[in-house]
Every structure is written in structure tokens, then in C-alpha cells.
Amino acid sequence: MICKLHKLAQRLKSSLWMLVVPPTVWALHFLFSYVYTAVRCAKSGSVEAIVDIRTGITVATVVALLLVAASGYVAWTQSRIDGDLRPYQDSTDEDRLHFLAAATLLLAGLSFVAILFTAIPAFIFEDCI
Amino acid sequence: MTDHNPDQFSVFKPISRSLLRLIxxxxLALLYGCTGIQSTFSAFGVEAESTRSLTWVMTAAATVITIGVLWLAWYAARTPASQLDYKGGMRVIFWFGALGPTLLLSVLLVFSLSKMRTLPTGTDDLKIAVTGEQFWWRARYLPVGGQSVETANEIRIPVGRTVAFALTSPDVIHSFWIPGLAGKVDMIPGRTNDLVVRATQAGVYRGVCAEFCGLSHAHMAFDVVAMEPAAFEQWLTNMAHPATGGDSPGRKLFESYGCSGCHTIRGHIEGATIGPDLTHFGSRLSVGAGTLPMTLDAISRFIRNPASVKPGVMMPDFREISDKDVAVISNYLVELR
Structure with a gap:
């Protein structure tokens, strides 16, 4: 199973579309967290809303982290495919692939941390105030 | 060859000293403002203590990070290019550029969020509804199972008890700020904002309006008295009582000049509630919302020409009032305790 997924990740080509996945997931998670919290706080009591908010943000965070981790994993496997030596700056398919893979991997790392930072307040605050 | 006189640069010494003095x-003058009755650094409440510790920790962390970054830049600029191979360079970037900052920011984030948590509230907490009005404060105490009490321009709270403020405004946006007690909270027309506090130290402090609200925004302050719980209960009981004293010349003048068109003195004059409630006016610490001391001269001055003290104030002036009449009214007001 894991081997199959690894081979699938190797077959996928890093592209600009893959590059924008982590920051897009981060943006959507950010938007969901703020909008959902605002709506729940407005509709429920200040303290009662926190259970719903924590559940919603937990689900959204797990989904977002899985997507970012998956795109990061694909980028990581792509960055390890044999090819030219560094630096990857020539206009060849191999260099382009390595560059996009490295950029995607870094963006996935940043997005992963940012999603966690967005979610943490929901587990520290105990009301909407 | 030119001989260098070791003292030739001594000219810089006086300049350095003047520069140091100038800085x-x-x-030092600004630091002096960090203490006293109106400062978060002189905290007397749980929330302000959190803000103060947050300030120190963040300042210390910012200092360490700034020095670290400057040192790294200096080190990188002076180190020969061959000092680190590719892997070594990537390792430095990974530890100092990615993992280190992430861990540090995570610690600071969790620490700061924990300091920003609101105090837990209960049903037996004291509730105080405060309304910011141009340019004074209406305070209504709502004790559990007790009678509500209205007063103005002074907030008294018991030490060690949780107090929940409900903040709003009927006119423009004000901001309720007692720096030594908690952070500022806006008072917005049509909306009620909550602020939960707990005083830790008895004393007399000062609060202010922290949102520009008109000509006398800077004169919209109030006294804050944190009292031991027993003393507070006694004070609140006293405040619930109507004003004492019978007929007095001052009371009659107060009515005849039309003061009751805006002010109420419970037990004496059931007037309008447009202006501050003056029932126990003489027991307050200041006149005109923290602008003048509680003296007869100050009261007289305010009655005659309130706009000279607070430009833009709603209260009309009484310049035509005689010295005798204004003195009688001032005496009457100062005896309302």
C-alpha cells in the first residue's frame, strides 16, 4: 500500500499547480477558521460555541494538514529523482522539476506550521470574548 | 611621518557625553511615565499583570532575536566563502532559518495566547454597566440579589473579586481604559462589550477614555478605587441609600436654577438622568470626570462655566449666577455624601 502510494507520488510531476496547493489549503483553512468561529460565536452563547468551534477547527485542521503533508511528500519524492547536479537553474525539464519540487516542499513546510498556528487559539481560549 | 596625538580625538568625548544626555x-523622562496611578507597569489587576509580563517576555525575546540576527549577518559577512560546504550551509539555514524561528514563535504564541485568556466568570460576580457619554461616565452597579446603584465618574471595585463590566455608549465611540487594571475596550453605540477584571491590590488609580470622542476627550477621565471587600460592601450599601439632609437653601437653589432638568439627587430631587447622578457627589474624589479636585472653588468654577474646564461639554454655563448662590450650591453638593 505504502509502496504503491510512493510510486504514485513519484509518477506525479511537480508543476505550478502542485506549487500552489499548500498555500491555497492554508488560505482556505484560515478563511474557514475565522468565518466558522464568527458565525458560531454570533449564533450560540459565548461559552457554548467553543465546543462546536473546536470540533470544526479540528476536522478542518486535520484535513488541511493531510493535504499539505501529501503535497509536501510528493514534492519530496520529486526532489529526490536523479537528474542534473545542483544548482537547478537551467531551462531543462529536470531542473524545472527539481526547482518546483524544492519550492513546493518549502511552501508545504511553511503552510503546515501556519495552519497549526491558526488552529492553536481555538484550543487555548475558552469562550468567544 | 605625522605623529598622532593620543588626545586628538578627545574632542569627541564631550560630544559623546552630550549625545548620551540628549538620548x-x-x-528617563518617558520611563518616569511608566509608573504611577495610570500605567500598565503599575498593575493592580490580573489582566494588567498578564499584559505587563507579556510585554517583558516579548521585549526580551525581540532583543535576543535582534541580537542573534545581527550576529548572524555579521558572521556571514566576515566568514570566507569556503568556510561551509553546501550541506553545512543548508544545515545552518534549516536550524537558524526554519526550525529555530518556528520553535521560538510557537513558544511565544502559546505563551501570549495563554496570557490573553479572559477570566472565568460566575453568576455571583459583581456586574457594573458603564456608559461612556460626552464627556463623562455613567456607572450602574448591579450586585447579585441587591439593589442597582447608579453613580458617575468614579469606579469602585472590590479586591479579589471578579467584576464583569458591560460597556456601551449612547452617542459616539469611547474606549474604557484603566491601564493598571486591564486593556482598553471600545464602547460602541448600539453594542455592549464585555470586560472581565479582578483587582489584586487596593488603592486609588485612574482610568481614561482611549478613543477620541470630541473636544474634551482628553478631559474624560475617572477615578478608580480598589477596596477591600468589606469596605466595598459598606460603600455600595451607602451608595444605595438616598441622600441625607432635609431642606437646605442649596437644594432650593439647585432646583430654581433648573439643575434638576439634567441631574438627579436621589432622596432630594428626582430630576432627569441626562447628566451625571449627583446623589453622593461629595464622596467622589474629583469634579468633572477626573479633571478638577473635589474643592468648593472647583465646583463653583465648573457650575459657572463648565466649558472653560471641558470644551464642548453639554452642560450650559451659569455665568449670571451670583457668588453667593454658587457658593451655596457648591456647599450643598459637597455635603452630599
């Missing part, structure tokens, strides 16, 4: 003089 440290204002800094």
Missing part, C-alpha cells in the same frame, strides 16, 4: 534625558 537618555528624554528616555
Amino acid at each position: 537618555f534625558g528624554p528616555v
